[in-house]
Amino acid sequence: MLDPVSRVRRFNRAVTSAVGALDTSFLGRGRPLGAARVLNAIGHGRSDVAEIRDYLGLDSGLMSRLLRSLEDEGLIETNAREDDARRRMAKLTRAGRREFAAYEALSNAQADGILAQHSQAEALLAAMDLIASALTRERVTLNEMDPQGAEARYCLGEYYAELGRRFKQGFDVSRSRDPDAKDMRRPRGTFIVAISDTLPIGCVGLKGTDHGYAEIKRLWVAPAARGLRLGRRLMDATEDAARELGIRLLRLDTNSALPEAGQLYRSTGWREIPRFNDDPYPDLFFEKRL
Template identity: 40%
Template sequence: MEPVTESTPASAPTPASAQAPAEAPAPVTAEDVAAFRRFNRYFTRRIGALDDHYLGQNRPLGEARLLFEIGDGVSLRELRGRLALDAGYLSRMAKSLEAQGLVRLTVPPHDTRLRLIELTDAGRVEVEEQHRRSNALAAGLLATLTTPQRAELTHALATTRRLLRLAGITVTLVDGAAEDARACLDAYAADIDARFPEGFDKTDLVRPEEVTGDAGAFFVAYEEGRPVACGALRTLEPGVGEIRHVWVHPDARRLGLARRVLTELELAAVEHEFTVVRLDTHAALTEAQAMYRACGYAEIPAYVDHVYADHWFEKRLGDGG
């Protein structure tokens, strides 16, 4: 059962009897890498990222970005995770900004291991000016384009951001009893409990031993260290696997992540020598039904009596036997 899927429709699927299992992405070509690096070089130069006085202010991009990220105040630990910065480098930047009177570093009384950073009045003034200059730079770049060209660029930038986010997410096989696995299942249960008219009973969740080792598999997707999606595979009967609990966090939806998790589950099914995978879904999850059909799953009669199931699907792996 899966509460969130992709928003973009696919062409009509091949009949399930002819479906091959999902395949891992093809190797990255030298042309792909060259195009990516060429864009990076152009963009960083065009926005002035290489200038020690970013946006004409008296600081490099690193310090300017740090000021922006502080917002209403945050811990250095959270900033380190958010920006993927070395702890020593972040500490040096924070001390430099403190010496300039732009930030204030404090230790909260409830946790002396934390260091909090917040903007001073002077820091807030600088960030406001940073916003003004950034907006002016963007407006200057866009001003020479026609309205249709701006719309095309805006759409392309949204697509680029979506795909780069997806590229940065890792999908990892974990033990079914792992903390992140159970946390994802708790979030899944809360999500569908709110969506199902009848609610959802957490006793319906898979047990750790059903999705670990020879019995099955459990995948967690991570974005910058944070679990944002999951999916489970368990043995239904000899040669047949069942996919359960494919879930994506609201903040990571519409990226294509559900299909990514589904691909990993199908590959795991092949490794477990399943020739068929099945799943069921609730009538309320119309987007899930659409995704499964687009991914080659055919609707079949009920294969199990499941209180939350209204639709049942199957996909044959390999040549379909």
């Protein structure tokens, strides 16, 4: 009852029945699950028929029939794609949007129901984030994104909050050398966000300078995604981007209150060097030649 595998299997049993309950509530709308799934895929923004078929793992004959049944119900309409008349696009009609909203309400109610039972919802959510990240690990994508976009701003907010918790003296961005967003856009640098199924779970910035090197800044991995070696993936991607931009020398600063970061740098070919800036927060400085 206590070995790791039994604990995972207990977890499996628990979530299987919770997931089954959602399916049952979907059936309550009087439509087979297959059709409901297609409708929801379209509602969530997928419109290319082949893509939906692929996403849901359906045979093309079955897919075609499900689309027809949704069309007969007046919930969707399909059109040939303009650039390739063999392919079809599906979109919701007004009635379809209403029906999709009803499914969304069921999903939201189920999610709410789980949270409402629990007096420590934040702990429950953190556990769910952790598991979702672990299970979709291979589907985490690293994307170059605007350092001032919504995803980047979210990551940076979490990053600063965590520094505030971990530094004895707290952390105030305005006292740190806040890199100009321009320095983290191509061609001077870049900003990479790790996304797991819509949720940003990590980031890193590559900041161009005029001193013959570029700096790695703002490396952050969400607590829920720790243990997945995402930090290393982010660093690898940044180094690749730097090489691509013709950068030959990288530097970074960090703090000994973040031991896991220091360990990562040391184990991936970074060399400790003397202080190279006057930022008040860092006390460790590294360099790596590409």
